[in-house]
Amino acid sequence: AGTHLDVNREQRLGFPEVIYGEGKTAEQILNIMNRLSEYTDRILATRVDAEKGAYVLSQFPEAQYDEVGRTLTWRKHPVTEATGLYGKAAVVCAGTSDLPVASEAAATAAIMGCEVIRIHDVGVAGIHRLFAKLDQIREADVIIVVAGMEGALASVLGGLVDKPMIAVPTSIGYGAHYEGLAALLSMLNSCAPGVTVVNIDNGFGAGYAAATILRNRGNVQP
Amino acid sequence: AGTHLDVNREQRLGFPEVIYGEGKTAEQILNIMNRLSEYTDRILATRVDAEKGAYVLSQFPEAQYDEVGRTLTWRKHPVTEATGLYGKAAVVCAGTSDLPVASEAAATAAIMGCEVIRIHDVGVAGIHRLFAKLDQIREADVIIVVAGMEGALASVLGGLVDKPMIAVPTSIGYGAHYEGLAALLSMLNSCAPGVTVVNIDNGFGAGYAAATILRNRGNVQP
Amino acid sequence: AGTHLDVNREQRLGFPEVIYGEGKTAEQILNIMNRLSEYTDRILATRVDAEKGAYVLSQFPEAQYDEVGRTLTWRKHPVTEATGLYGKAAVVCAGTSDLPVASEAAATAAIMGCEVIRIHDVGVAGIHRLFAKLDQIREADVIIVVAGMEGALASVLGGLVDKPMIAVPTSIGYGAHYEGLAALLSMLNSCAPGVTVVNIDNGFGAGYAAATILRNRGNVQP
Amino acid sequence: AGTHLDVNREQRLGFPEVIYGEGKTAEQILNIMNRLSEYTDRILATRVDAEKGAYVLSQFPEAQYDEVGRTLTWRKHPVTEATGLYGKAAVVCAGTSDLPVASEAAATAAIMGCEVIRIHDVGVAGIHRLFAKLDQIREADVIIVVAGMEGALASVLGGLVDKPMIAVPTSIGYGAHYEGLAALLSMLNSCAPGVTVVNIDNGFGAGYAAATILRNRGNVQP
Amino acid sequence: AGTHLDVNREQRLGFPEVIYGEGKTAEQILNIMNRLSEYTDRILATRVDAEKGAYVLSQFPEAQYDEVGRTLTWRKHPVTEATGLYGKAAVVCAGTSDLPVASEAAATAAIMGCEVIRIHDVGVAGIHRLFAKLDQIREADVIIVVAGMEGALASVLGGLVDKPMIAVPTSIGYGAHYEGLAALLSMLNSCAPGVTVVNIDNGFGAGYAAATILRNRGNVQP
Amino acid sequence: AGTHLDVNREQRLGFPEVIYGEGKTAEQILNIMNRLSEYTDRILATRVDAEKGAYVLSQFPEAQYDEVGRTLTWRKHPVTEATGLYGKAAVVCAGTSDLPVASEAAATAAIMGCEVIRIHDVGVAGIHRLFAKLDQIREADVIIVVAGMEGALASVLGGLVDKPMIAVPTSIGYGAHYEGLAALLSMLNSCAPGVTVVNIDNGFGAGYAAATILRNRGNVQP
Amino acid sequence: AGTHLDVNREQRLGFPEVIYGEGKTAEQILNIMNRLSEYTDRILATRVDAEKGAYVLSQFPEAQYDEVGRTLTWRKHPVTEATGLYGKAAVVCAGTSDLPVASEAAATAAIMGCEVIRIHDVGVAGIHRLFAKLDQIREADVIIVVAGMEGALASVLGGLVDKPMIAVPTSIGYGAHYEGLAALLSMLNSCAPGVTVVNIDNGFGAGYAAATILRNRGNVQP
Amino acid sequence: AGTHLDVNREQRLGFPEVIYGEGKTAEQILNIMNRLSEYTDRILATRVDAEKGAYVLSQFPEAQYDEVGRTLTWRKHPVTEATGLYGKAAVVCAGTSDLPVASEAAATAAIMGCEVIRIHDVGVAGIHRLFAKLDQIREADVIIVVAGMEGALASVLGGLVDKPMIAVPTSIGYGAHYEGLAALLSMLNSCAPGVTVVNIDNGFGAGYAAATILRNRGNVQP
Numbered sequence A, B, C, D, E, F, G, H: 001a002g003t004h005l006d007v008n009r010e011q012r013l014g015f016p017e018v019i020y021g022e023g024k025t026a027e028q029i030l031n032i033m034n035r036l037s038e039y040t041d042r043i044l045a046t047r048v049d050a051e052k053g054a055y056v057l058s059q060f061p062e063a064q065y066d067e068v069g070r071t072l073t074w075r076k077h078p079v080t081e082a083t084g085l086y087g088k089a090a091v092v093c094a095g096t097s098d099l100p101v102a103s104e105a106a107a108t109a110a111i112m113g114c115e116v117i118r119i120h121d122v123g124v125a126g127i128h129r130l131f132a133k134l135d136q137i138r139e140a141d142v143i144i145v146v147a148g149m150e151g152a153l154a155s156v157l158g159g160l161v162d163k164p165m166i167a168v169p170t171s172i173g174y175g176a177h178y179e180g181l182a183a184l185l186s187m188l189n190s191c192a193p194g195v196t197v198v199n200i201d202n203g204f205g206a207g208y209a210a211a212t213i214l215r216n217r218g219n220v221q222p
C-alpha cells in the first residue's frame, strides 16, 4: 500500500521527489517526509494548509512551515556558499494578493540552493515603484515574475533586464480574468523576447526552473 | 429596395450613420455616400479596401481615402477651431502592425471634430520609448491606446496619465493570442483604474467614443 | 512588512490608490485607511463585506458604508459645487440583481466628485420603462449602463443618447451566461456606436472612468 | 450507391427531406430533386451557391432560385388560401448583412405553406425604425428575428409582442463576436420570456420551426 | 424603493411579469406576489427553494408550491376548457435527474393555460421506452424535450413527430459536459429539422414558449 | 536526412508505422513507402489528396488509392481467412458528408486484417433507417460509428448493441458546431454505457482501435 | 412514481442497468438495488459516497462497498473461470490522486466478469517505474490508462503495447488544467495510434468498454 | 516615417531588436537590416517566407536564409569559442512536421552565440528512439523541446534530464488539437517539475530564452 516513491529522482533530476500536499492528509505528508528523510537531506512539500502544517511540525519539528506560501521545508545541512549556493534568484511580485504564489516560488528556489531576494508591490499601475527596484532586480541571476490581473509586469520587466525570466500567472482577478487565463495568455504573448511561462499559480514550477538554471551554471560547485 | 438609412441619427447621437464597408460593394458605398451627402455635411465609411476606395474616389472626388486605416471621409466644411474643434485626442500605438486599427481610430476622431495626435512604436518591450513621448501624450484630452500581443501598453499608460482612456485590443499576434483575445482580456483586467475597452480591432468605436467625450465637454461650441 | 502604498497616485492619476477589499482582513483595510488619511482627503474601499464594513466603521466612524455596493468611503470635506462638483453621471441599471454593481459604480463616481443620478429596473423586456426615464438620463453628462443577462440595454440606450457611455456587464444570469460572458460579448459587439466596456461586475472601473471623463472637462474647477 | 432518401419523412414530419446543398455538386442536387419530385410536390434545397443554382435551373426550369438566400424551391401546385395557407410569418431582420439568413428563413417558411412578410433594417441602434413597423409585425402569427452583432433585437421585440418568436443569431460581426457566438449567447439569455433559438445562421431551421407552429394551429386545413 | 413592476406586461405579452426567485428573499417574493395579485389573476414564481416556499405558503396559503420544480403558482380561477385551456403540451424528459427542469417547464405551461402531459425516463440509451410512449406524445400540440448528458433525445424525437418542439438542455452530466454545454450544442446542431432551443436549465422559458404557441392558435378562446 | 522510421513498430504494436500524408509531398510519401516495403508487407498512408495519390500510383502501381477516404494502401499478400482475417468491423455512418471519415476508418481496419461492412445514411433524423440495418450491424464484432452534427447516432446505437463501439465525431456542421466540438462533446457524454471516442475526423484512429480489438481476440490466428 | 428501470438492458447490452448514485438518496439506491436483484444476478452502483454506502450495506449486507472508487457491487454467484471470466484487464494509473477513478474502472470491469490487475504510481515523470511493470501490463488483454495532469501516460504506453487501450483523463490538476480538459485533449491527440478515450473521470465507462471488448472475444463462455 | 528601432535594446537585453517578418514586405525587412547593420554585428529576422528571403539575399548577400525555419541571419564575425560561445543548446523535436518551429529555435539560439545540437523524430510513440539519444541530449546545457499533437515529449524528457528545459507547443495536429492548444495545455500541466513553456509555434522565444540562460552562466566571456 501507500505511495511508490520515485527514489532515484535526485540522481536523475537533481532534486528529490517533491510532496504535493493537496488532497493528502497530514499523516500521509508526515509519512512521506519520514521516508524521504532516510535517503535525502532536503525535503519540500507544497500546498500544505495551516492545520496540516501545524500537525507535521508537531511530529517533525526540524521542518519549517511558511503560512503564506503553504510550504513545508527541511534541510539537514544549512545551505551556505561553501556547500553550494548556486546564485541569486529574484522573486518579483505585482500585488499583495499574489504573495502566496510568490512565496511558494521563493521557498522552492531556496530549498534547492538559491539565494532568494524578494521584491513586491511593483505592479505596473505605479511603474515608478518598479524602477525604484530595478538595480536590485538586475543583480539577480534569474528572475521570477509573479502577477495576476493582466500580468503586464512580465512584459515590462522582460524589456528591462537581460536575465533569464520565468513568469507565473496567478488566479488573482475576477470576471473576464477566468481564474488566471487572462494573465496566462498575456504572458505567453509577451512582446518582450524570451519570457518563459509556467502554469497558473505554479510558484513551485517557477522556483524549480529557476534553481535548475542556476545549478547548471558552470562556475559553481553544487 | 436598398438600405434604410437612419436619417435622424445625427440629431440623436451627434453624428450621422457611419458606413460599414465590409461586405458592401463599391457601388453600394458610393450610393449611400451620395444619399448621406444630401442631409449631412460629414461622412465616414470604414473597412473600405483599396480597390473600392479608388472606385469611390473616382466618382466622389471630394472624399479622402486613407489606405492604412481603410477609411473614406468627407467633410463639406473643414473643421477649424472656430467651427468646432472639440479638443485633442492622442492615438497611441504599440507596434507597426497595429497601425491600421490606430489609423481607423484617428480618422474617426478627426472627422468627428477632434484634433488628433499620433504616437507609434511605443510598445512596452522598450518602455523608454513611451517615456520619451509622455509629455506629448499628457497634453491630450483623451487617449486611445491601440495594442496587440499582450496589450500591456494600456495598463502602463493607464498608470501614468489622468485622462480618459479607451483601449483597443488588436488581433496582431499568433498561437495563444486567439486573434486578439489575449489583448482583450488583458485590457479588461488592467490593474490601472478606469481603462475602458472596445471590441478587438474596433478602431472606429474607440475614435467615436473619444470624440463623444470631447464633444460633451462644457467649454466648447460644437 | 505590509502593503507598499502608491503614495503619489493622486498627483499622477487624479485620485489616491483605491483599496480592493477582497482578500484583505478588516484590520488590513482599516490600517490602509488610516495611512491614506494622512496624505489625502478622500478614501474609497471596494468589495468590503458587511462584517468587515461594521468593524471598520467601529474604528473609523467618519467613513460611510454602503451594504448594497459593499463600499467604504470617506471624504474629509463634503463635495459641493464650490469645491469641485465635476458634472452629472447617470447610473442606469437593468434589473434588481444588478444593483450591487450599480451601487459600486455610483459610490466610486460620487467620491470622485460627480453628482450621481440613479435609474433602475429599466431592462429592455419592458422598454417603455426606459423611455419614461429618457429625459432624465439625457440630462447627465456621462452614462454608466449596468446589465446582466444579454446586456441589450447598452445597445438600446447607446442608440438614443449622445453622451459618453460606459457599459458594465454583470454576472447575473445562468446556464449559457457563463458568469457574465454573454453580457460582456454583447456589449463589446454593440451595434450602437462608441459604447465602451469594462470588466464583468467592475462597477468601480466604470465609476472611475466616468469621473475621469467629467474631471477633464474644461469648464470646471476640480 | 448514392444518397438514401428518407422517403416517408413527409408523412412523419409534415414536409419531405430538405436538400442541404453545402458540399454537394450541382449534379447531385439535381439528381435528388428529380428523385424527390417523383413522390412529393414540394422541394427545398438550401446553401446552393449561384453557380450550382444556375446549373440546376437550366435542367429543372420549374424550380426557383433565390440568390440572396441561396435556396432552390419547387412547388408543383401554388400555395393558396384554399390549398392550405397556414398563417402569417414575419421575418424581422436587424441589418443588411443578415439578409441571406433572413431570406433562407423566408424561403423555407414560404415553401412550407406560410404567408411571409419581410421587415428589415430595424436594428436597435435606431429603435424608432422598429417601432414604426410594430403594428405590421404584430399582425403576424409567428415571428422570426434574425440578427448578428449583439443580437439585441430579439430581446427588444420579445418584450413587445405576444406571438411565438424564434431567434436566429447570425455570424455577422468581428473580433469578440466569434462568428455568431456573441449573438447566440445573447439570444439564449434574453430577458424577454419565451424566446427560442436555433443555430447560428440557421435560417432554414427557424423557417421550418415557424411553419411547423403554423401548420399545427387548429383552425386551418393544410 | 423596491422593485418596479412591469405592470402592463400582461396586455403586451399575454402573461404578467414572472418572479425570478433566485437571489430574492422569501419576504421579497411574498411582497411582489401580494402586489401582483391586485391587478392579475395568475402568478408564477420560479427558482424558489423549499424554505422560501414554505414561508410564502404560510402567508399566502392559496398558492401552490412544487418542491421538485421549485415553483410557486397561484391562479384565482381554475383553468377549465371553458375559461381557456389552449391545448396540450407534452413535457418529455430523458432521465430522473432532469426532473426539476421538466417540472419547472410543466408548471409554467400549466399556469399559462395549457393541459400538460408528463413523460419521463425515456432517454435514448433504452430507446424502446420512447417508442412505447410515442402515441401519447404525438397527441400533444407542442412538445418540450428536456435532456442532459448528450441531449440526443431532442434529435430522435424531432425525427418522429411533426409538432413544434422546444428543447431544454440541462446541466446534468460531468467532466466534458461543462454544465450543460454539451447538451446545448447538441440540440443547436440537431439533425432533425426545426428543433428550437432555450438556455441551459431554462424550463421556464420552454414552458412559456410552448404556452405562447398554444395561446396563439386560431381556434381557441383564451 | 529524411524521416527516421520507427522500424520495429510492427513488433511492438502489431502494425508498421502509418504514413500521415498531410504536409508531406508526393515524393516524400513514395519514398517512405519504398523504404517501408523493404521490411513489412502492409502499408497504409492517410490524408493523401487526389493529386498526390495519382503520382504515387504512377510510381508504385501495386498500391490502391481511395479517393473518398484519401488513403493509399498496399498489401503484398491478400488478407484471407487463412492468413488472418480477425473478424468483422461495421462502419456505420450518419450522413453523406461523413463518408470521407468513414472511408478512412474502413480502409484502416481492412488493411489491418478486418472484414469491413459499411452502413450509411442512417442518421437519427429518420431512425427507421437505422432499425432496418440493425441485424446486419449486430453481426459485426466491433462497431465504428461516424457522425457529425449532434452525433446522436452513437448514443442510439450504443443502447442497442452489445459490441465494443468506437465513436468518431466529424467536423460536418456549421455555426455552434465548432468544427466537430458539438459532436465530440456529445459522444463523450453519451448516455449509452461504454462508448469510446477518438479525435474529431480521426477515422484512422477508430479503424486502428477496432482492428486492435479484433486482432487480440483469443480465437484467431493473426 | 419512481424510476422506470430499463429492464431488458441485460439482454440488449450484456449487462443490466447501472445505478448512477450522484443525486440519488441512499434510500433510492437501495430501492433500485432491491428491484434489480429480482431479475438479474449482478448489480453495480457508482458515485456512492461513504455515508450512503454504509446505509445501503446495513440493509443489503451481501453487497460490497469500495470507499476509494465509491462503488457498490453485488454478484449473486462469484465470477470464476468456469462461470465466465472473460480475460484480463489492466488498470494502469499515473498518480495517487487518480486512484478513485481507477478504482471505479476496476470495480466495473470486475463485476462485469474481467480479471483485473492494478498498476499504480507509474506517471511519466519517473518513466523507469513504468518500464518495471511493462511485462505485467503486456499480459493483459485490454488496458485502461487513468491519468490527470497532462495525461502523457496514455501516449507512452500506447506506443509500447499492442492491446486495445482505453484512456481516462482525470480532473486532477489545477490552473490551466481546466478540470481535466488538458488531459482529455492530450489523450484525444495521442501520437500513439488507436488510443480511445472516455469522458473526464469516467472510470465506469472505461471499465464497461473494457469488459465489453473482453466479453466479445470468441474463445470464452460468458 | 518608418519603424522606430529600439536602438539600445542590445545594451539592455543582450541582443539587438529582432525583425518579425510576418506582415512586412521584403523591402521593409531589407531596410531594417541595413539600418541595424550600422550599429550591431548580429541580425535575426524571423517568419520570412522563401520569396522574401530570396529578395533580401539578392541585396544583402552576406546574410543566410534557412528555408525550413524561415529565418534570415547575419553575423559580421563568426562565433567561435574564443569570441563567446556560451554553451550547448539541444533542440529536440517530436515529429517531422515540427521541424519549422525547431529550426526557428535553432537559428535563434545559434545567432545569439549557442552551439546547437539537433535531435529529431523522437516522439513518444516510439520511445526507444528517445532513449537512443539520451546521452547526447544530456550533454547539452539547456534543452528546447518542440512537439505538437499531445506534446508528451516534454513530460517524458523532463523526467529524465536535470537541465533547464523550455517547451514549445506546435500547431501540428487537427480536430480537438485546436491549433496547438492541446499541446500547450499539456506542457503547462507537465508532471515533470520545472518545465517552462513559450507560446504555440514560438521557436524564436524558446531559442532566445535558451541563449539568455547560457549567456548568463558565470564561466564564459560573451
Ligand SMILES: Nc1ncnc2c1ncn2[C@@H]1O[C@H](COP(=O)(O)O)[C@@H](O)[C@H]1O
Residues within 6 Å of the ligand: A095, A096, A097, A125, B191, B192, B193, C017, C018, C019, C020, C021, C046, C047, C202, C204, C205
Ligand atoms: N472593485 C475593483 N475592481 C477592480 N479593481 C479595483 C477594485 N477596487 C480597487 N481596484 C484597483 O485595485 C488596486 C489596489 O489593488 P491592491 O494593491 O491589491 O489593493 C487599486 O489601486 C485599484 O486600481
Ligand SMILES: Nc1ncnc2c1ncn2[C@@H]1O[C@H](COP(=O)(O)O)[C@@H](O)[C@H]1O
Residues within 6 Å of the ligand: D017, D018, D019, D020, D021, D046, D047, D202, D204, D205, E191, E192, E193, F095, F096, F097, F125
Ligand atoms: N441550411 C440547413 N441547415 C441545417 N440543416 C439543414 C439545412 N438544410 C437542410 N438541412 C437538414 O439536412 C438534412 C439533409 O442532410 P443530408 O442528408 O446531408 O443532405 C435535411 O433533412 C434537413 O433536415
Ligand SMILES: Nc1ncnc2c1ncn2[C@@H]1O[C@H](COP(=O)(O)O)[C@@H](O)[C@H]1O
Residues within 6 Å of the ligand: E095, E096, E097, E125, F191, F192, F193, G017, G018, G019, G020, G021, G046, G047, G202, G204, G205
Ligand atoms: N459513473 C458513471 N458515469 C457515467 N455514466 C454512468 C455512471 N454510472 C452509471 N452510468 C450510466 O447512467 C445510467 C443510469 O442513469 P440514471 O437512469 O440517471 O440512474 C446507467 O445506465 C449507466 O449507463
Ligand SMILES: Nc1ncnc2c1ncn2[C@@H]1O[C@H](COP(=O)(O)O)[C@@H](O)[C@H]1O
Residues within 6 Å of the ligand: A191, A192, A193, B095, B096, B097, B125, H017, H018, H019, H020, H021, H046, H047, H202, H204, H205
Ligand atoms: N517569431 C517571433 N515570435 C514572436 N516574437 C517575435 C518573433 N520574431 C521577433 N519577435 C519579436 O518581435 C519584435 C519586433 O516586432 P516589430 O516591431 O513588430 O517588428 C522583436 O523585438 C521580437 O521581440
Ligand SMILES: [Mg+2]
Residues within 6 Å of the ligand: A095, A096, A121, C003, C004
Ligand atoms: Mg496596491
Ligand SMILES: [Mg+2]
Residues within 6 Å of the ligand: B003, B004, B005, B006, D095, D096, D121
Ligand atoms: Mg444601417
Ligand SMILES: [Mg+2]
Residues within 6 Å of the ligand: B095, B096, B121, H003, H004, H006
Ligand atoms: Mg518594433
Ligand SMILES: [Mg+2]
Residues within 6 Å of the ligand: C095, C096, C121, E003, E004, E005, E006
Ligand atoms: Mg423586473
Ligand SMILES: [Mg+2]
Residues within 6 Å of the ligand: E095, E096, E121, G003, G004, G005, G006
Ligand atoms: Mg435510468
Ligand SMILES: [Mg+2]
Residues within 6 Å of the ligand: D003, D004, D005, D006, F095, F096, F121
Ligand atoms: Mg440525408
Ligand SMILES: [Mg+2]
Residues within 6 Å of the ligand: A003, A004, A005, A006, G095, G096, G121
Ligand atoms: Mg508520486
Ligand SMILES: [Mg+2]
Residues within 6 Å of the ligand: F003, F004, F005, F006, H095, H096, H121
Ligand atoms: Mg514518424
